Amino acid sequence: MTAIPETIHAIRESTLSSLLNAVYQYVEMFSNLNEKPMCRRGINVHQCHSIMFGSLVLELQKLRLWPGRKSPSEIFSSLQEIEVGLKGITILLYPATTIDHKHIRSVPVDHSRCLFTKELQDRVNSVLNNTATVVQDFHTRHLEAQNSKCAPMV
Amino acid sequence: MKRRRRSTKEPNAPKTIYFDDRGDKRLLVDNTILVVSSKTMSLISDPFKAMLGPNGAFSEAQPGNDEPIPLPEDNLDALTILLWIAHLHFNKVPARLEFEELVAVAVLTDKYQATQMVSPWLSGWVGNLRGTVCNDGYEEWLWIAWEFGLADIFKDVANKLFWESRTNANGDCVTARGKILTENMPPEIIGNGVSYSLSPSVGLV
Numbered sequence: 546m547t548a549i550p551e552t553i554h555a556i557r558e559s560t561l562s563s564l565l566n567a568v569y570q571y572v573e574m575f576s577n578l579n580e581k582p583m584c585r586r587g588i589n590v591h592q593c594h595s596i597m598f599g600s601l602v603l604e605l606q607k608l609r610l611w612p613g614r615k616s617p618s619e620i621f622s623s624l625q626e627i628e629v630g631l632k633g634i635t636i637l638l639y640p641a642t643t644i645d646h647k648h649i650r651s652v653p654v655d656h657s658r659c660l661f662t663k664e665l666q667d668r669v670n671s672v673l674n675n676t677a678t679v680v681q682d683f684h685t686r687h688l689e690a691q692n693s694k695c696a697p698m699v
Numbered sequence: 700m701k702r703r704r705r706s707t708k709e710p711n712a713p714k715t716i717y718f719d720d721r722g723d724k725r726l727l728v729d730n731t732i733l734v735v736s737s738k739t740m741s742l743i744s745d746p747f748k749a750m751l752g753p754n755g756a757f758s759e760a761q762p763g764n765d766e767p768i769p770l771p772e773d774n775l776d777a778l779t780i781l782l783w784i785a786h787l788h789f790n791k792v793p794a795r796l797e798f799e800e801l802v803a804v805a806v807l808t809d810k811y812q813a814t815q816m817v818s819p820w821l822s823g824w825v826g827n828l829r830g831t832v833c834n835d836g837y838e839e840w841l842w843i844a845w846e847f848g849l850a851d852i853f854k855d856v857a858n859k860l861f862w863e864s865r866t867n868a869n870g871d872c873v874t875a876r877g878k879i880l881t882e883n884m885p886p887e888i889i890g891n892g893v894s895y896s897l898s899p900s901v902g903l904v
Contacts, residue, residue: 549841550872550880553861557872618870625862679857685850692848695818 549679556677560624561617567668568631569614571601571661584639585659593639593656600637608634624673631669636662716779718786724751727767729775735782743785744812773810777803784816792820795827802839805846814846821847833859835875 574580575598584593605611608630609622620627641655715732722734741748753762770778777800783791796804801824808814817824825847831837832852838860844853864872864880872880 549857549860553857553864553880554866554870554872556861557864557866618866621866621868623863623865623875626865679861680854684845684853684857687845688848688850688853690848691814691846692850694815695821695847 549684552679552681556679557624558617560672560676561620561627563672564627564631564669565610565615565617565620567672568605568610568634568665571665572605572611572614575601583659583661584656586654586656588654589639589642589656593659596637596639597659597661600635604634604636628669628673632666634662634665636660718782718788725765725767726778727769728771728773728778731775732767733778733782736786739785743781743816746811747813773807774803776800777807780804781807781811781813781816784820785813794820794823796824798828798831798837798839801825801828801843805843809842809846825849825852832856838874838878838880 575583575594582590582594583597584590586593602611608627609615610620622630638660639656641653643653711730713727713730713732715734717734719734719736719739722736724735724737724740726733726735735751737751740751750768780792780796780800781804783789793800804817804824808817825843829852832840832855838856840852841856841860843849844856860872860874860880863875865875867873867879874880
């Protein structure tokens with residue numbers, strides 16, 4: 546039999562762990578010099594990479610998830626607050642520019658497709674949608690037994 | 700059978716409520732004497748039977764002992780409601796309760812295994828307060844739902860606590876208002892340090 550506060554604590558820790566893994570994975574991808582840059586445009590790659598990395602780290606700092614990787618036990622906020630915080634992360638983009646293509650015409654270069662916030666939100670949703678249930682089987686059995694004593698009920 | 704209160708000039712003298720004019724046992728709660736019928740009480744549940752019976756744990760309940768049986772942990776208003784019902788004074792049972800009163804009734808019906816006895820009034824009591832289920836500061840709905848088998852309310856409150864509870868520096872789960880979750884909750888759902896066993900499921904309850 547697992548008590549409600551303990552169940553909440555345990556599922557909260559495991560959910561936080563998955564959420565933190567999801568977000569720190571991006572930090573690792575950005576900071577690993579052996580990985581290719583996160584810019585998907587191939588133009589001004591390092592500038593784009595640096596701006597996105599810098600803004601990610603600043604956003605995590607605002608959420609008290611940085612500096613340094615935090616463990617679930619270091620997070621005091623509610624899951625609801627963490628969810629809102631992670632989904633609200635704003636990443637700055639390298640400004641759109643134009644390049645002179647083969648000296649014939651100017652081509653606009655927009656880095657919006659380098660953004661990974663939608664992907665991060667999807668990962669957060671995926672973690673939250675697969676969270677274990679707080680109400681355990683023994684809770685349900687007890688509630689049914691009590692309800693049968695009180696029938697007809699509200 | 701009438702409800703009577705003893706008038707007295709002594710400032711600290713207990714007041715008396717008669718649930719049975721010919722009651723043979725007296726309970727003492729919050730400086731109030733509750734005169735009850737041991738026969739009636741023993742029909743409510745085994746804990747009352749054990750408490751008031753001649754072989755019970757209370758020396759005050761033994762034949763020849765006229766001392767009232769002290770129940771210092773019980774809530775007077777909640778116990779009074781249970782005793783009005785037990786002694787068939789249904790007209791004295793309130794149709795509506797404050798939230799704290801309903802929590803206190805749930806605590807006592809759990810303690811005295813008297814859940815079934817209040818079932819005719821539950822619909823009114825719960826229905827009147829249902830709008831507060833997911834409000835901050837009303838986490839004891841978890842206890843009410845647990846005691847009266849209200850699965851929907853139990854799930855709603857447990858889920859709310861899961862999403863909105865924080866932790867403090869000691870690792871305790873605390874509510875949005877900073878109250879430690881284990882306070883004022885039934886022992887069965889607080890537990891005593893048992894191991895975790897999570898059931899995986901798709902989606903939240």
